[in-house]
Amino acid sequence: MDEGKFITEFINQTYNIEFILLGFGNHQILHIPLYLLFFIIYIGTMAGNLLIILLVVLDQHLHTPMYIFLGNLSCLETCCSTNILPRMLSSFLTGSNMISLRACFVQHYFFGSLGAVECYLLSAMSYDRYIAICKPLHYVIMMNDRMCFRLIAFSWMSGFLATSVTQFIMSQSVFCDNKIDHFFCDTFPIVDLFCGDTHAFKMFLYVLCSIFTFPPSVLTLTSYTFIVVAVMRMPSTLGKQKAFSTCSSHLLVVTIFYGILMSIYVVPNGNKLNGLRKVLSLFYTILTPMLNPIIYTLRNKEVKNALRRLCYIFVHISRNYFFLKA
Numbered sequence: 001m002d003e004g005k006f007i008t009e010f011i012n013q014t015y016n017i018e019f020i021l022l023g024f025g026n027h028q029i030l031h032i033p034l035y036l037l038f039f040i041i042y043i044g045t046m047a048g049n050l051l052i053i054l055l056v057v058l059d060q061h062l063h064t065p066m067y068i069f070l071g072n073l074s075c076l077e078t079c080c081s082t083n084i085l086p087r088m089l090s091s092f093l094t095g096s097n098m099i100s101l102r103a104c105f106v107q108h109y110f111f112g113s114l115g116a117v118e119c120y121l122l123s124a125m126s127y128d129r130y131i132a133i134c135k136p137l138h139y140v141i142m143m144n145d146r147m148c149f150r151l152i153a154f155s156w157m158s159g160f161l162a163t164s165v166t167q168f169i170m171s172q173s174v175f176c177d178n179k180i181d182h183f184f185c186d187t188f189p190i191v192d193l194f195c196g197d198t199h200a201f202k203m204f205l206y207v208l209c210s211i212f213t214f215p216p217s218v219l220t221l222t223s224y225t226f227i228v229v230a231v232m233r234m235p236s237t238l239g240k241q242k243a244f245s246t247c248s249s250h251l252l253v254v255t256i257f258y259g260i261l262m263s264i265y266v267v268p269n270g271n272k273l274n275g276l277r278k279v280l281s282l283f284y285t286i287l288t289p290m291l292n293p294i295i296y297t298l299r300n301k302e303v304k305n306a307l308r309r310l311c312y313i314f315v316h317i318s319r320n321y322f323f324l325k326a
Contacts, residue, residue: 017101017175017178018098018099018100018101018178019098019099019100019101019104019178019179019180019185020097020098020099020178020179020180021091021097021098021099021180021182021183021184021185022097022179022180022181022182023088023091023097023182023183024183024278028095031092031093031095032092034092035089035092035093038085038088038089038092038286039089041085041286041287041290042081042085042086042089044290045077045078045081045085045286045289045290045293046078046081046082048074048290048292048293048294048297049074049075049077049078049289049292049293050074050078051293051307052070052071052074052293052296052297052303053071053074053075053078054310055303055306055307055310056068056070056071056074057071058310059306059309059310061302061305061306061309062302062303062306065128065143065145065147065148066125066128066129066132066246067302067303068148068149068152069121069124069125069128069148069151069152070125070296070303072121072152072155073118073121073122073125073253073292074292074293076114076117076118076121077288077289077292077293078289079110079114080111080114080115080118080285080289081285081286081289081290083107083110083111083114084107084111084183084184084285084286085286087099087103087107087184088183088184099185104180104185104190105167105170105171105185107184107185108167108170108185108186108187108190109163109164109167111184111185111186111285112162112163112166112167112187113159113160113162113163113164114159115159115261116158116159116160116162116163116212116213117155117156117158117159117160118159118257119159119213119216119217119257120154120155120156120158120159120216121152121155122216122220122250122253122254122257123155123216123217123219123220123223124151124152124155125250126219126220126223126224126247126250126254127151127219127223128143128148129223129224129227129246129247129250130223130224130226130227131143132246133227133230133231133243133246133247134226134227134230158212162208162209162212162213165208166187166205166208169201170190170191173194173195174194174195175193175194175195176193176194176195177193178193179193180193181274182278182281183278183281183282184281184285186281187205188202188205191205217258220254224247224251224254227243227247230243231243231244245301249295249296249300252295253292253295253296256288256291257288260280260283260284260288261284263280264277264280264281264284
């Protein structure tokens with residue numbers, strides 16, 4: 001067999017392989033407890049985020065840029081959880097850790113894209129809070145409906161465009177192994193399976209991620225720097241508390257998002273630290289989408305008031321229904 005034919009057959013075999021997600025190891029005794037834990041987390045995540053989407057859509061008091069951004073963030077969180085958790089839950093039940101090349105690439109594409117979209121959305125939300133606190137008289141003009149939807153559209157388009165580049169390059173690569181040391185198809189665990197030296201491609205990924213994520217990160221940091229300076233200059237304590245209350249939930253979400261994200265990529269590669277990387281990824285991909293709606297619900301009066309109004313309408317409709325049935 002000549003060399004060209006051998007390479008062609010090797011590439012064809014590569015594209016027909018199935019990956020093995022090593023996950024958290026082959027501890028069968030932990031599968032049922034982990035399944036119950038992650039199932040509860042998934043149900044809680046979906047319920048919390050879908051509730052916020054419902055409130056933003058139905059309650060006219062929430063038809064403002066701040067809550068439209070929040071509705072998009074909740075939509076993003078439902079997609080993030082659905083991209084990873086159902087596949088994980090299925091593996092706990094069936095005991096199968098196999099995933100096809102195509103399914104793995106789809107999961108990786110949506111994971112990377114949604115992570116980038118979240119970075120842009122959080123930046124847009126911080127810019128919205130900057131205008132509301134630092135330029136309140138110009139807020140209606142600067143953050144009108146057109147500007148709001150432009151920022152949302154730009155966030156989604158930029159996020160999916162950023163991952164398309166790496167996805168295309170990875171789809172042209174050849175794999176020398178099929179065991180992914182992770183519980184989902186993350187970028188660097190997949191790259192580690194490439195044949196040959198992957199150092200140059202990893203450096204390219206770092207540069208590409210910096211190009212797409214550095215500007216929104218700087219905008220977020222700059223916005224909150226100006227917000228803190230503006231709040232500290234306010235003469236009254238009540239004014240400071242009111243100003244901080246409008247952005248405290250978002251600031252907490254931003255801190256959790258960037259704190260965990262930086263921790264994941266600061267941890268150096270190595271078999272000894274793979275467990276720590278998995279735990280941090282677990283917080284980033286599974287627990288954060290569940291925490292975000294809780295943070296916004298508990299720390300935001302408008303959302304709590306909208307929830308009360310929705311409950312009141314639901315109870316009122318239910319009473320009328322049962323009264324007519326009787």
